[in-house]
Amino acid sequence: MVKFVDVNNMARWIQRDGVENIITGMVGYLERDYKRWELFHKIPRVASHTPFGVIELMPTSDGEEYSFKYVNGHPSNPARGFQTVTAFGLLADVDNGYPTFESEMTLLTALRTAATSAMVAKHLARKDSKTMAMIGAGSQSEFQALGFRGVLGIEDIAIYDIDDEAVEKFRRNLEPLGFNIVVCKSVDEAVLGADIITTCTADKAQNQILADKHVAPGVHLNAVGGDCPGKTELEASILDKSKVFVEFPEQTRIEGEIQQMADDFPVVEFWKVLTGEETGRDSDDQITLFDDVGFAINDFSALRYLRDAVAGSDLETDIDIVANPDDPKDLFSLVANVPSLI
Amino acid sequence: MVKFVDVNNMARWIQRDGVENIITGMVGYLERDYKRWELFHKIPRVASHTPFGVIELMPTSDGEEYSFKYVNGHPSNPARGFQTVTAFGLLADVDNGYPTFESEMTLLTALRTAATSAMVAKHLARKDSKTMAMIGAGSQSEFQALGFRGVLGIEDIAIYDIDDEAVEKFRRNLEPLGFNIVVCKSVDEAVLGADIITTCTADKAQNQILADKHVAPGVHLNAVGGDCPGKTELEASILDKSKVFVEFPEQTRIEGEIQQMADDFPVVEFWKVLTGEETGRDSDDQITLFDDVGFAINDFSALRYLRDAVAGSDLETDIDIVANPDDPKDLFSLVANVPSLI
Numbered sequence: 001m002v003k004f005v006d007v008n009n010m011a012r013w014i015q016r017d018g019v020e021n022i023i024t025g026m027v028g029y030l031e032r033d034y035k036r037w038e039l040f041h042k043i044p045r046v047a048s049h050t051p052f053g054v055i056e057l058m059p060t061s062d063g064e065e066y067s068f069k070y071v072n073g074h075p076s077n078p079a080r081g082f083q084t085v086t087a088f089g090l091l092a093d094v095d096n097g098y099p100t101f102e103s104e105m106t107l108l109t110a111l112r113t114a115a116t117s118a119m120v121a122k123h124l125a126r127k128d129s130k131t132m133a134m135i136g137a138g139s140q141s142e143f144q145a146l147g148f149r150g151v152l153g154i155e156d157i158a159i160y161d162i163d164d165e166a167v168e169k170f171r172r173n174l175e176p177l178g179f180n181i182v183v184c185k186s187v188d189e190a191v192l193g194a195d196i197i198t199t200c201t202a203d204k205a206q207n208q209i210l211a212d213k214h215v216a217p218g219v220h221l222n223a224v225g226g227d228c229p230g231k232t233e234l235e236a237s238i239l240d241k242s243k244v245f246v247e248f249p250e251q252t253r254i255e256g257e258i259q260q261m262a263d264d265f266p267v268v269e270f271w272k273v274l275t276g277e278e279t280g281r282d283s284d285d286q287i288t289l290f291d292d293v294g295f296a297i298n299d300f301s302a303l304r305y306l307r308d309a310v311a312g313s314d315l316e317t318d319i320d321i322v323a324n325p326d327d328p329k330d331l332f333s334l335v336a337n338v339p340s341l342i
Numbered sequence: 343m344v345k346f347v348d349v350n351n352m353a354r355w356i357q358r359d360g361v362e363n364i365i366t367g368m369v370g371y372l373e374r375d376y377k378r379w380e381l382f383h384k385i386p387r388v389a390s391h392t393p394f395g396v397i398e399l400m401p402t403s404d405g406e407e408y409s410f411k412y413v414n415g416h417p418s419n420p421a422r423g424f425q426t427v428t429a430f431g432l433l434a435d436v437d438n439g440y441p442t443f444e445s446e447m448t449l450l451t452a453l454r455t456a457a458t459s460a461m462v463a464k465h466l467a468r469k470d471s472k473t474m475a476m477i478g479a480g481s482q483s484e485f486q487a488l489g490f491r492g493v494l495g496i497e498d499i500a501i502y503d504i505d506d507e508a509v510e511k512f513r514r515n516l517e518p519l520g521f522n523i524v525v526c527k528s529v530d531e532a533v534l535g536a537d538i539i540t541t542c543t544a545d546k547a548q549n550q551i552l553a554d555k556h557v558a559p560g561v562h563l564n565a566v567g568g569d570c571p572g573k574t575e576l577e578a579s580i581l582d583k584s585k586v587f588v589e590f591p592e593q594t595r596i597e598g599e600i601q602q603m604a605d606d607f608p609v610v611e612f613w614k615v616l617t618g619e620e621t622g623r624d625s626d627d628q629i630t631l632f633d634d635v636g637f638a639i640n641d642f643s644a645l646r647y648l649r650d651a652v653a654g655s656d657l658e659t660d661i662d663i664v665a666n667p668d669d670p671k672d673l674f675s676l677v678a679n680v681p682s683l684i
Contacts, residue, residue, distance in 0.1 A: 006662040014677040057399050072439025078670040082438045088663045096424045097414025106665035139673035166671045173674050320348040321430045323448035328420040329508045331481035335356040
């Protein structure tokens, strides 16, 4: 039997352990996996594009365990009552190829994306960072805020979105949790004096959510929403004046903000900051920019963290997706000789 | 909710409808999809190789529905009590990216592989074909035999495998169903006078399960087991004297028997035989060879056939893998405000 966490049990787990605790714990798993980055089998995710969205498969393996995630991205979904992003995925045993663990990953992706952002900011943002501007108040926004509070202690957030109702939802969800939320009427207002800027919007277009003028010296820029060919958020000149960090360059050059730049535009692979092969922030005035697109190893870490956290509890159930004949060469026995299954 | 067919319900379905009926029906779905081949989004499957096996993802889409299959191939598994191949997969709605149907696919892959073989043989084998030689008595073998009986009326089978117990299992499973089974002591004995030869072995090596001398004029050769880089079954000169048909050349040149040949070795895409753009068998003396590796569209057809066959019955259940907040931008509501889920 494969262990399984469905949406209801995922929600129960998050309520049991708490978003901030989970993200903080997940950062530990992420850092361990990023430090052994070279071990992993890595390819850009496999995308099936249509004019209105994308469906992607994100596989990776450390040679002992294999993971993949199915994830869609449909920016026009919310207007029709659907979410922009849904996901599910699994872990498998590389030795025999059998799946071992399956889970919903819409909520888990929200957690792991926030955990990845927080992990990177922990190493790249100025140590005295106290405020974050957030551009985009969609499904990912609360998880980003809680991740930055859990890992960096950020409690002061200036929020802007073109959708007033989404901003109000963000404020309503987070103020009761102790955040100081400033609702802003423009990007200019939101970024004023911010130590960290997070962009996380969903439009599949070459946008300039953030212009050059919005990014002051010393800022850490957590650019989450540019994650698809033809989908960017930043004015290109921001990239020129920043030190740019990425997950897996072969994927980020296709999908990230740097798709706007030349193929040899210099980037730092973030895992090398963790191993000490590269420096992170070099000065208080430097602009550090995480061009986040979301990589398969992030999901590998998140799935393993979840699996370990729920092991043996009633948050996991069994799912019967691997046929298991007594004689492995006699698959036919399952349909020929099973006594009165019907 | 996503509709779900687990292993037990898959077995119940196969017992309810019967292997031969299912394969015959599935051939109809396959033929319809192969005739609209050009509509599909097609890529070679995405493989993660280790020395002892492979895990693969096989996505495709016709622009309205998306499917993918997770499948492993571990030739050393049976000796350890595991199956060589296990699989599961799903269908999704391209319009919003949401999964709609998930299923076990170990049994379904056995059915669809046999259905694909039978579909191709129906169009390429000599119309007077009466006997089949089978090399390999593993998990796929009974499904191949039933597929060829259901679609081509083949009842006389000569079987050979290096594993005597597997051969005995094959005989034990199929003789009660009315087949005439001749157990052979060698490949030479098995192929003698055969109209159709099916090779389906699992070793991940460049083997010569079948030598040039084994393939007489007029035979249809259904080569199923060569389906991975470094895994072939046929002496290369057999390819030179045959008219070779493939599913998706970009994948078959990597994985199929033709990996032994030059990059421009001539092949016919089988779908073009169905649309009339290419001829199939040109004479009774010609050797036709289906270099089968298994392509994603086969799984697309199989999943849709299954989905349609079990719709509304107790063979499908609901599986909760897509989070569904009332406000699509308020994913956080699922973990913040659900009253006492714990």
